[in-house]
Amino acid sequence: MEATNRTTVTEFIFLGFSGAPSLQRTLFVMFLVVYLLSLMGNTLIIFIVLMDSTLQTPMYIFLGNLSFLEIWYTTATVPKLLATCLSKVVTISVSGCITQYYFFFSLGATECILLAVMAYDRYLAICCPLRYPLLMSLQICLRFSVGSWAGGFIAPLLPTILISYLNFCGPQRINHFFCDSDPIFKLSCSDTFLVEALGYTCSSVVILSSFLLTMSSYGHIVVTIVRLSSQAARKKTFSTCASHLTVVTIYYGTIIFAYVRPPAKYNFTIGKVISVFYCVVTPLVNPLIYTLRNADVKKAFRKFLARKRFLLNRSMQEF
Template sequence: MDGRNQTAVTEFIFLGFSGVPSLQLTLFVLFLMTYLLSLMANTLIIFIVLTDSTLQTPMYIFLGNLSFLEIWYTTATVPKLLATCLSQLVTISVFGCVTQYYFFFSMGATECILLAAMAYDRYVAVCSPLHYARLMSLQICLRFSVGSWIGGFTAPLLPTILISRLHFCGPQKINHFFCDSDPIFKLSCSDTFLVEALGYTCSSVVILSSFLLTMSSYGNIVVTIVRLSSREARKKTFSTCTAHFTVVTIYYGTIIFAYVRPPAKYNFTIGKVVSVFYCVVTPLVNPLIYTLRNKDVKKAFRKVLAQKRFVLARNKQEF
C-alpha cells in the first residue's frame, strides 16, 4: 500500500526528542527529577489522607484518588521518555504499544471525570453548604470515585479494540515518546478513518463534557461568591476553590489543545512539547498546588512529622 514495505511490523521505535541530541542529557535530568518528585509528592498525599482521620471527607477522598491516579498516569509514559533521552533505540512491541495507549487514555479520561466530580463537590460546599452532608455524603463520594474509574476505563475501550486490529507494515518509527493516537495512525497500512473518527469523537465528548460540567460548577461558585456581603467571606470562600481551578486550567488547557482538534491538524513537534505538560508537569503541579495552598493538608503533614520525631526520640531513649 502506497509503496510501503509489506513486512508485518512487530515492534515500534520511539524517536522521542532525538531531534535535539545536545539537550537530551539535560532533558533526562529534568524529566527524572520531575518524575521522582511527582511520585513522592503524590504518595505523600495518599499517605496523609489515609492516616489522618480529619481528612476522611469527600474533598480529600477525591484528592487521594487524584494522587493515586497521577502516579500511574505519569508512570505509563515517563519511563519510556527517560529511555529515549539516553538511548537511540527504544522499542516497544505492537501489543505493548496498544496496551500503553489504552491505559494512558483510560487514566486521562478518569482524571477528566474526577476533576468534574471535585468541581461539583466544591459547588455543593459553597452554594449549598446546609445540604452538603446530604448531597455529598461519604457514600455518594465513593460512588463518584468508583464511577470516575469505571467511566474512564470504559471510554477508550472500543477505539483500543479497533487499533489492535490495525495492520502495521512499516515504517516502524513513532515520532513521539509514547503511543499517542495520531503517531500510531500514521504508521498503519490499514484504513484508519473509522478508528480516527471514533477516537476523536470519544476524546472530544469526554474532555468537553467534563470541562463544561466543571466550568458550570465554577460559574455558579463565582456567582455565589459575588453575592456574599462580606469581603472577608468572599476572599475565604474563593481561596478554597482556587487550587482546584488552577489544576483544571493547566490540565484542560493542554489536553484540549492536544486532542480536541481535527486529526489532520496534528503537528508532531508541538504535540510532543504539549504532551510533556500533561504527562510530566501536571502530575507534579497537582499535589504541590493542593499542598501549598491547603491549610488542612499542611496541618496533617506537620502532625505526621511530629509523630515521626516522637517515635525517633523514643527509640533513641530505649537504646
C-alpha cells in the same frame, strides 16, 4: 506479498526528542527529577489522607483518588521518555504500544471525570452548605469515585479494540515518546478513518463534557462568592477553589489543544512539547498546588512530622 509486508512490523521505535541530541542528558535529569518528585508528592498526599482521620471527607477522598491516578498516569509514559533520552534505540512491541495507548487514555479520561466530580463537590459545599452532608455523603462520594474510574476505563475501550485490528507495515518509527493516537495512525497501512473518527469523537465528548461541567460548577461558585457579604468570607472561599481552578486550567488547556480537533494535520514537534505538560508537569503540579494552598493538608502534614519526630526521639532515648 502485501499480506506478508503487513506482518513485518512487530515493534516500534520511539524517536522521543532525538531532534535535540545535545540536550538529551539535560532532558533526562530534568524529567527524572520531576517524575520522582511527582511520585513522592502524590504518594505523600495519599498517605496523609489515609492516616489522618480529619481528612476522611469527600473532598480529600477525591484528592486521594486524584493523587493515586497521577502516579499511574505519569508512569504510563515517563519511563519510556527517560529511556529515549539515554538510548538511541528504544523499542516497544505493537501489542505493548496498544496497551500503553489504552491505559494512557483510560487514565486521562478518568482524570477528566474526576476533576469534574471534584468541582461538583466544591459547588455543593459552597453553594448548598446546609444540604451538603446529604447530597455528598460518604456513600455517594465512593460511588462518584468508582464511577469516575469505571467511566474512564470504558471510554477508550472501543477505539483500542479497533486499533488492535490495524495492520502496520512500516515505517516503524514513532515520532513521539509514547504511543499517542496520531503517531499510531500515521504508521498504519490500513484504512484508519473509522478508528480516527471514533477516537476523536470519544476524546472530544469526554474532555468537553467534563470541562463544561467543571466550568459550570465554578461559574456558580463565583456567583455565590460575589454574593457573600463578608470580604473575609469571600477571600477564604475563593482561596479554597483557586487551587482546583489552577489545576483545571493547566490540564484542560493542554489536552483540549492536543485532542479536541479534527484528524487533520498534526505537528509532531509541537505535539511532543504539549504532551510534556500533561504527562510530566501536571502530575507534579497537582500535589504542589493542593498541599501549598490547603490549610488542612498542611496541618495534617505537620502533625505527621511531629509524630515521626516524637517516635524518633523516643527510640533514641530507649537506645
